[in-house]
Amino acid sequence: MNYENLIAGTRNRILYLTINRESKLNALNKATLEELHQAVSGAAEDPGTGGIIITGSGQKAFVAGADISEFSSFSPEQGRQLAEEGHSRVFDLIQNCPKPVIAAINGFALGGGLELALACHIRVAAEHAKLGLPEVTLGLIPGYGGTQRLAQLVGRGKALEMILTADMISGAEAHAFGLVNHVVPGDELMTKAEEIMTRILSRSPMAVASAIRALNAGYEAGVNGYEAEIREFGNCFGTADFSEGVSAFLEKRKPDFLRK
Ligand code: COA
Numbered sequence: 001m002n003y004e005n006l007i008a009g010t011r012n013r014i015l016y017l018t019i020n021r022e023s024k025l026n027a028l029n030k031a032t033l034e035e036l037h038q039a040v041s042g043a044a045e046d047p048g049t050g051g052i053i054i055t056g057s058g059q060k061a062f063v064a065g066a067d068i069s070e071f072s073s074f075s076p077e078q079g080r081q082l083a084e085e086g087h088s089r090v091f092d093l094i095q096n097c098p099k100p101v102i103a104a105i106n107g108f109a110l111g112g113g114l115e116l117a118l119a120c121h122i123r124v125a126a127e128h129a130k131l132g133l134p135e136v137t138l139g140l141i142p143g144y145g146g147t148q149r150l151a152q153l154v155g156r157g158k159a160l161e162m163i164l165t166a167d168m169i170s171g172a173e174a175h176a177f178g179l180v181n182h183v184v185p186g187d188e189l190m191t192k193a194e195e196i197m198t199r200i201l202s203r204s205p206m207a208v209a210s211a212i213r214a215l216n217a218g219y220e221a222g223v224n225g226y227e228a229e230i231r232e233f234g235n236c237f238g239t240a241d242f243s244e245g246v247s248a249f250l251e252k253r254k255p256d257f258l259r260k
Helices: 030-045 076-095 112-119 146-154 156-165 171-176 186-201 205-217 225-236 240-250
Strands: 006-011 014-019 051-056 061-063 101-105 108-110 122-126 130-132 182-184
Touching (some): 006 030, 014 030, 014 186, 030 051, 030 076, 051 061, 051 112, 051 186, 061 101, 076 112, 101 112, 108 112, 112 130, 122 171, 171 182, 182 186, 205 240
Parallel strands (some): 051 101, 061 108, 101 122, 108 130, 122 182
Antiparallel strands (some): 006 014
16 A cells, blocks of 8 residues: 555565654654554554554654644644544554554654554664653643553653653653663664564464453453453463464474464
């Protein structure tokens, strides 16, 4: 599929999505969000895709936020709609993707850009990355899940400090706060993301999807995560991946979850 604002390519079952608006520091305009929706929902259905790595084009930015020029004259209703559509069509879609999604943060991850990384399952940052939620400098608050997902990762106190001061933090600080899983020199970013993805892709895709569902359930209002885990655990039994995983262990061989 050809996109205007994304570069998409699959190698070794990994779909690489590069947000490609370098002259605007990869800011997320409506068209880019729509393309992300298409690419992620397509990948979820595509048997040839095992996982997704999202990054930004160029050395400077992962994504410098939602495209400010697009919403400068929005009414409250248009603002609410922008956030609602963003949540359901992109950010929740990524969080609930049955295949692992890794953000490779190669520079500025601000506002909607940090929220995009927060929606991914795993984050790897380059040392030179700058991360923050600067919305209050614009008279706004984060609207793509940032107030919720940031607090889940770094705790309420640090999340409030980042959101209220609008200050950016470095890749190393983000790592110290648990906001990113790994921080590496810029030239090792993709290798690190690929290394993690490759390990996940050697595991049972059925169990990986099930684990994502069980874990996410705990963050859904009105859903009991423990009950979701029990249900998901039970459902694993009787699957082909379970037979293969257990047989491989007993036969002292590596499981082949992609067998025909
Ligand atoms: N929306 C729209 N355009 C953006 C953007 C955004 N979120 N972030 C950067 N851009 C554009 C700039 O307008 C500029 O475009 P131009 O060359 O046509 O004028 C281009 O990207 C380069 O940005 P610039 O500000 O010149 O780069 P810089 O190195 O001086 O500063 C930042 C980098 C990231 C500090 C700065 O661009 C910035 O603060 N961006 C906005 C961050 C933000 O508030 N995000 C949250 C949005 S809700």
